[in-house]
Amino acid sequence: MATNTTESRQKSLSVFNIGLRYLILAILAAIGSIAAIQLFTDGFWQLGIMIVVITVFFVIIFIRPDAEPLRWLSPGLALFLVFVLFPLVSTIAFAFTNYGTTNGLTKPQVIRQFEQRRYAAEGSLSYTYTMFQNAAGDIALWLVPDGEGDALFVSEGENLSFQSDAIEYDDSGIPVEIGDYVALNRADTARTLQQVSDDATFGEGEHAVQLSRARFGVASELSQRYTYDEEQDALIDNQMGATYVADDSVGFFINPENAEERIPVGYQVVIGFRNFERFLTSPALRGPLVSILVWNFTFAILSVLFAFVLGLIVALTFSENTWLNKFLKLGFILPWTIPNVITILIWNGLWNPLDGAYSKLISDIAQFFGANPGVGWPPIYNDATWARVALLVTNTWFAFPYFMLICSGALKSIPSDLYEAAMIDGANVWQRFRSMTLPLLLLTVGPLLIGSFATNFNSFQVIYLFNKGGPPIVGVSTPAGHTDLLISYVYKLSFGGGGGQQEFGYAAAITIIIFLLLAAITAYNLRFMNIWEETGENV
Amino acid sequence: MKKALLILAVLMLSMSVLPVVVAQDTEEEEAPLERADADFVVWVDSNYVDAMQEIGDQFAADFGVTVAVQESTLGDVDNVIPVAAPAGQGPDVFFTAHDKLGNLVSGGLVAPIEIANPDGFAESAVNAFLYNGDFYGIPFSIENIAFFRNVDLVPEAPATWDEVVAISEELAADNGDNFEENSYGFVRQGGDPYHFFPIQTAFGGYVFGLTEEGYDPTDVGIGSEGSLAAAEFWANYVEEGLQPPGVDWDLLHAMFEDGQAAMIITGPWALDRIRESGVNYAISDLPAETESGKPFLGVWGFVVNSFSEQQMLAGIFLNEYVATDESMMALYEANKRGPAWNATIEAVDDADLAAITSAGIEGLAMPAIPAMAQVWTAWTDAINLIQEQGEDPDATFENAAEQIETLIAESQEN
Numbered sequence: 001m002a003t004n005t006t007e008s009r010q011k012s013l014s015v016f017n018i019g020l021r022y023l024i025l026a027i028l029a030a031i032g033s034i035a036a037i038q039l040f041t042d043g044f045w046q047l048g049i050m051i052v053v054i055t056v057f058f059v060i061i062f063i064r065p066d067a068e069p070l071r072w073l074s075p076g077l078a079l080f081l082v083f084v085l086f087p088l089v090s091t092i093a094f095a096f097t098n099y100g101t102t103n104g105l106t107k108p109q110v111i112r113q114f115e116q117r118r119y120a121a122e123g124s125l126s127y128t129y130t131m132f133q134n135a136a137g138d139i140a141l142w143l144v145p146d147g148e149g150d151a152l153f154v155s156e157g158e159n160l161s162f163q164s165d166a167i168e169y170d171d172s173g174i175p176v177e178i179g180d181y182v183a184l185n186r187a188d189t190a191r192t193l194q195q196v197s198d199d200a201t202f203g204e205g206e207h208a209v210q211l212s213r214a215r216f217g218v219a220s221e222l223s224q225r226y227t228y229d230e231e232q233d234a235l236i237d238n239q240m241g242a243t244y245v246a247d248d249s250v251g252f253f254i255n256p257e258n259a260e261e262r263i264p265v266g267y268q269v270v271i272g273f274r275n276f277e278r279f280l281t282s283p284a285l286r287g288p289l290v291s292i293l294v295w296n297f298t299f300a301i302l303s304v305l306f307a308f309v310l311g312l313i314v315a316l317t318f319s320e321n322t323w324l325n326k327f328l329k330l331g332f333i334l335p336w337t338i339p340n341v342i343t344i345l346i347w348n349g350l351w352n353p354l355d356g357a358y359s360k361l362i363s364d365i366a367q368f369f370g371a372n373p374g375v376g377w378p379p380i381y382n383d384a385t386w387a388r389v390a391l392l393v394t395n396t397w398f399a400f401p402y403f404m405l406i407c408s409g410a411l412k413s414i415p416s417d418l419y420e421a422a423m424i425d426g427a428n429v430w431q432r433f434r435s436m437t438l439p440l441l442l443l444t445v446g447p448l449l450i451g452s453f454a455t456n457f458n459s460f461q462v463i464y465l466f467n468k469g470g471p472p473i474v475g476v477s478t479p480a481g482h483t484d485l486l487i488s489y490v491y492k493l494s495f496g497g498g499g500g501q502q503e504f505g506y507a508a509a510i511t512i513i514i515f516l517l518l519a520a521i522t523a524y525n526l527r528f529m530n531i532w533e534e535t536g537e538n539v
Numbered sequence: 540m541k542k543a544l545l546i547l548a549v550l551m552l553s554m555s556v557l558p559v560v561v562a563q564d565t566e567e568e569e570a571p572l573e574r575a576d577a578d579f580v581v582w583v584d585s586n587y588v589d590a591m592q593e594i595g596d597q598f599a600a601d602f603g604v605t606v607a608v609q610e611s612t613l614g615d616v617d618n619v620i621p622v623a624a625p626a627g628q629g630p631d632v633f634f635t636a637h638d639k640l641g642n643l644v645s646g647g648l649v650a651p652i653e654i655a656n657p658d659g660f661a662e663s664a665v666n667a668f669l670y671n672g673d674f675y676g677i678p679f680s681i682e683n684i685a686f687f688r689n690v691d692l693v694p695e696a697p698a699t700w701d702e703v704v705a706i707s708e709e710l711a712a713d714n715g716d717n718f719e720e721n722s723y724g725f726v727r728q729g730g731d732p733y734h735f736f737p738i739q740t741a742f743g744g745y746v747f748g749l750t751e752e753g754y755d756p757t758d759v760g761i762g763s764e765g766s767l768a769a770a771e772f773w774a775n776y777v778e779e780g781l782q783p784p785g786v787d788w789d790l791l792h793a794m795f796e797d798g799q800a801a802m803i804i805t806g807p808w809a810l811d812r813i814r815e816s817g818v819n820y821a822i823s824d825l826p827a828e829t830e831s832g833k834p835f836l837g838v839w840g841f842v843v844n845s846f847s848e849q850q851m852l853a854g855i856f857l858n859e860y861v862a863t864d865e866s867m868m869a870l871y872e873a874n875k876r877g878p879a880w881n882a883t884i885e886a887v888d889d890a891d892l893a894a895i896t897s898a899g900i901e902g903l904a905m906p907a908i909p910a911m912a913q914v915w916t917a918w919t920d921a922i923n924l925i926q927e928q929g930e931d932p933d934a935t936f937e938n939a940a941e942q943i944e945t946l947i948a949e950s951q952e953n
Contacts, residue, residue: 042626102645102909104621113647113845191603194578198850213854214653264671265647283945353785354718375718376784381729382927472920474930479917479942492916493946501642501909501950502617 025062029055046093050086054078091508096270100503103251103266110253110267111235116199117225118210119239124221125149127209130174131189132181139192140181141202142174143209143219153178154203190216235263275509284493287478296485299392300456304449306396311403312441319411329404336401344465347394351380382471384482391466391483395459399452403445410444411437450525454518463488486514571619574628577607579849579856581841582633585610586874593869598860602852613639624648624846631847632857637667637676637838640907644670650845651675655858664879667838667904669753676840677857678879679870683834683899684734684806686823687813692801693724696823700741700772703802703826707781710801718783726782726800728791729927732918733835734804735773737825740903741832742769746914747906756910756947761918762940765829770932772828774925784927795820807876807895822894836902838879913946 032055039048061067061074070077097103105113120126127143132153134140140155153160153175160178167175176183184192193211201208202219212218226235234245235253244253244263251269255261279285314332318325335343350358353376366373380390414437422432442449463469469484469492480489490510494503574580579598583591588610595606609630611619616635620643623629635643643649651673657665660678668676688696692710697703707724714721727734736746743765748758760766776782786794792809794800796816804825805813813820825832841861843853860866867880871887877896878884887893905911921939924930 101621101642105625105647109625110647113650116850117651187601190601193602193855194604194849194852196851198848211851212653213851214655214858216855216859264645266645283949352787352790354783354790372716374716375714375721375780379784379927381785382923470920470923471928472924474924474928475934475938477942477945479920479939481920501645501912502621 021062025059029059032058046090047082047086050081054081091511094505094508095275095512096272097268097505098251098266098271098275098503099268099505101501102264103268103505105265105267107246107248107267110263110265111228113265114226114235114263115224115228118222119225120220121223121239124223125207126212126218126220127152128217129209129211129219131184131192132178133184133192134180134182137195138181139196140178141209141219142178142183143203144174152203152207154209156200156202157204159203159205159207186217271505275506276513278506279510279513282493283478284490287493288473288476288480291473292480292484292486292489295388295483296457299388299395299459299483299485300453302392303395303399303456303459304452306392307399307452308403308407308445308449310396310400311405312407314400314404315407315411319408329408332404333401335397336399340398340462341465343398344394344462347397348466351390351394353378353380353382356380381467384471387467387471387483391462394466395456395462398462399456402452403448406445406448407441410441413444414440447526450522453525454522457485457518457521458487458514459485460487460491464491468492486517490514571623572609572611572615574623574630575607575609578604579606579852580630580632581606581608582611582615582630583608583841584612584634584839584874587634587870590866590869590873594860594866595856598856602855604852616643620648620844621646624844627846629844629846631849631853632841632843634839634841635676637678637840638905638907638911640668640670640675640842641909641911643842644675645909648845649675649842650847650850652677652843652854652857654862656862659862659881660879661881661884663836663899663902663904664838664840667836667907668840668842670907672752676842677862678838678840679861679867680839680874681877681879681896681899682806682808682837682839683877683895683902684737684804684825685834685895685898686802686825686832687795687805687809687820688802688823689795689798689800690819690821692798696821697802697826700738700826700828700832704776704781706801707776708779711781714780721783721799723783723794723800724781725776725802726786726791726794727804727926728786728788729784730919730923731788732915732922735769735922737804737832737834738773739766739769741826741828741830742766742772743829744769746918747908747910749903754906754908754911756908756951759914759940759943759947761914761921761943762937766940767933767936768829770921770925770936773922774929774932777926777929782926807892810891822891822898824898831901834899834902835905836899837905839876840879909950910947913950914943917942917946 032051036048036051036055039045039051058074058078061070126146128146129144130142132140132142138155140153140160143152143154145151151164153162162175162178167178170176170183174183193216196211198213199210201210203209207221209219210222212220223238225239226237228234229236229243232243232245234243236243242255242261244261245256246252247254248269249271251266251271253263314329318328350356353359359378359380362378363373366377378386380386418436419432422436427435463483463485467481467483469481469488471482473480473482478493480492484492494506494510572582579595581591581595588608592606592608595608598604599606611630611633613636616633616639620629620633625648629648640649652675654660654665654674654677657674661681664678664681665674668674668678686696693706697706703725710722710724714723739745744763744767745760745765747754747756748760749755791800791803792805792812795803795805796813796818798818825834841857843850843857847853861870862880864880864882867878867883868886871878871883875889875892877892877899878887884896887896917939921935924935925932
């Protein structure tokens with residue numbers, strides 16, 4: 001009896017459980033669908049598809065019992081899809097398009113925009129209008145031409161007839177009422193104006209008018225400047241009498257007789273590998289690329305090396321667990337916690353050759369040894385060597401706390417009995433460090449060193465804030481500086497140092513090329529250090 | 540298997556960090572500006588929000604629409620407008636600096652407008668918004684740089700660069716190796732072509748040749764005779780020790796305020812700090828040499844979003860509510876920069892600003908053509924090379940011109 005109750009309770013509990021699970025799933029699916037629909041309507045269909053895929057995936061793995069192991073991975077996988085894979089795929093997709101400042105719109109958007117353009121043809125008339133409205137809310141205009149001519153009475157798309165001698169006029173000669181239309185005063189006209197569409201045409205034939213987009217109370221005979229001809233897939237400029245045919249391989253409407261002439265606004269198209277071709281044949285790669293690459297590797301390797309060595313020294317020096325050491329370490333971590341956007345500016349001040357503290361110090365030391373350096377020495381920002389040294393010092397200062405932390409932790413994980421055994425065997429301090437501490441440490445820290453190398457290789461922010469890659473190199477075919485990394489050099493060339501045209505497609509292609517370069521280096525490094533395998537076998 | 544497990548573990552670990560990283564990122568970045576919920580929306584620099592709201596309120600009352608004025612930045616023009624406008628989330632009217640017009644027009648983001656009363660504006664201002672034969676904006680302020688001097692040290696404004704050199708030589712005659720004890724005449728910061736341009740134009744140099752259709756991207760003037768003459772002049776000045784090395788914007792202004800530099804070139808944005816410092820200063824036209832010294836003009840104006848559903852109202856708002864004596868005065872009062880409206884220019888009561896405006900009368904609008912983006916880096920490098928590294932001025936400027944031509948040719952092929 002008692003067992004029966006427990007069983008039935010368990011049963012009802014599991015029914016409740018299953019019910020709850022389905023309810024949660026239904027809510028999840030609903031949220032997913034709403035988000036997807038919203039994204040579709042906003043035009044972000046790629047992300048919408050991804051959300052749909054994820055939602056379906058969730059529903060399947062929570063319904064199918066055999067997919068249970070996947071349930072634990074699912075949040076991670078979903079986040080991976082949205083935040084890692086999606087940006088990657090988008091970048092790759094962008095790289096094959098011409099998306100950018102001049103080619104940001106879609107073809108229909110460009111056509112629509114140009115079809116809205118108007119112009120006043122030669123001899124066209126301008127009118128002062130009075131707005132009329134009938135009980136149904138229809139709007140009509142009483143048009144008095146500027147200069148000679150008879151008044152017209154028009155509604156949207158047609159001329160209205162009226163008998164001029166049967167109407168009552170006010171003092172300024174404007175009718176008070178025509179049929180069931182009543183004249184509006186200026187204030188009422190203003191308030192009614194919002195109901196008139198921007199493209200509304202009043203009247204018919206050659207005297208059809210549109211409301212002026214510059215003056216209130218004025219209407220003009222305007223013609224449509226561009227018309228889209230579907231058959232030719234072309235925009236026709238009615239004012240100039242030119243035809244611009246769409247060229248979907250470049251995303252522009254081009255005058256077939258003169259390729260130089262085109263509609264200035266382009267549209268997005270897929271252009272295949274042309275972005276890659278463009279980069280690989282660009283003057284950037286004919287410029288001082290070799291010297292920049294050499295410096296790029298030097299910078300990345302030395303930055304990691306200095307930061308690691310300094311971090312290790314600090315970690316070893318303050319490894320004993322006293323309150324003073326803890327306090328000091330806390331101080332050492334500070335450079336790492338402040339955003340380097342701020343600290344680089346402070347360092348810039350310290351290095352300033354005219355009034356910077358460090359420059360003053362260096363100059364004082366030189367004077368102590370009898371040199372006479374003069375105003376503005378050392379030339380931190382204007383001499384290649386000085387700039388590079390100062391940059392490395394600054395960058396080391398940012399990065400060493402990270403390695404200090406890592407090393408402190410890794411050092412603690414080395415068993416102390418190993419050291420005891422070594423001491424009994426008579427190994428001295430250096431030998432112990434050389435054959436035990438360092439190899440054991442590198443096992444843990446090795447992958448981090450490689451990761452840090454990759455970060456430093458693309459350390460755009462530090463370079464740009466420090467000296468924008470300067471000082472400039474003399475007599476090169478493309479502008480480049482002695483501290484430019486590949487990334488800052490390409491940025492300056494492709495985007496004119498900001499403020500220029502944003503060519504996202506081109507930028508994505510460059511990113512992919514730099515990524516491939518970096519991935520190759522990293523893979524080689526990992527292989528070289530054999531770290532994955534060794535660590536893997538020890539797990 | 541162990542290896543696979545390890546990779547999986549690392550993957551999962553990085554997953555668990557991800558949400559944190561993403562959350563931090565979104566916290567740090569401010570949300571992009573979104574269109575307010577109103578019939579008619581205007582985006583403008585923070586200094587002008589209140590003044591524009593008042594103009595907008597009047598418009599709202601007359602036309603029975605709701606008007607919202609939102610604070611925006613020039614950065615939004617680069618980054619938010621291109622995304623928001625095509626999605627229908629952009630403002631109806633927004634402010635911009637005229638040199639962004641090239642990008643805005645080729646991106647299809649602004650609609651041509653009719654200027655009802657072009658004679659009401661300074662000619663240079665209204666022409667700055669002329670692009671490919673169409674007008675795109677209603678200008679409201681003009682910015683340019685001028686020549687500032689310390690009256691205690693330089694009582695009379697020098698009319699030519701020759702005179703500037705003579706005064707500088709006199710002031711710097713006793714200079715030694717200690718920077719702090721030195722005094723200088725005319726000083727400028729490193730690089731910075733914007734502030735070098737008046738020197739270049741004084742010797743007959745230019746950036747792009749000016750034709751009837753606007754700036755000609757195929758005529759690069761950095762290597763022209765006049766530009767080389769200016770580069771030579773400046774290289775000599777540096778060689779004489781009249782210009783200390785490594786001066787940046789902050790140090791330059793500190794030197795001027797302390798009386799260590801007697802003459803500098805700067806703009807109205809530095810007026811506040813210069814006034815506060817109490818230095819006895821005066822503002823005059825930029826020195827001439829073979830020609831007058833012309834600064835770049837930066838014109839701010841309102842443009843109409845080409846995706847706006849209210850093109851007609853936008854045109855009426857700009858022509859009949861913004862381009863009026865009262866509104867232009869209110870905008871000037873809100874942020875004291877050189878006005879673009881003739882009646883306001885005449886009514887300026889601030890002597891400094893009048894002097895700056897006078898220095899810009901012959902100024903040249905900053906080129907808005909896309910090719911300009913290819914100029915800055917090479918030009919900056921060239922000035923740095925002669926000012927900071929003592930390189931040969933002719934070779935350096937000629938090389939810079941070649942660099943610019945290469946880059947323009949490359950960017951136009953695509």
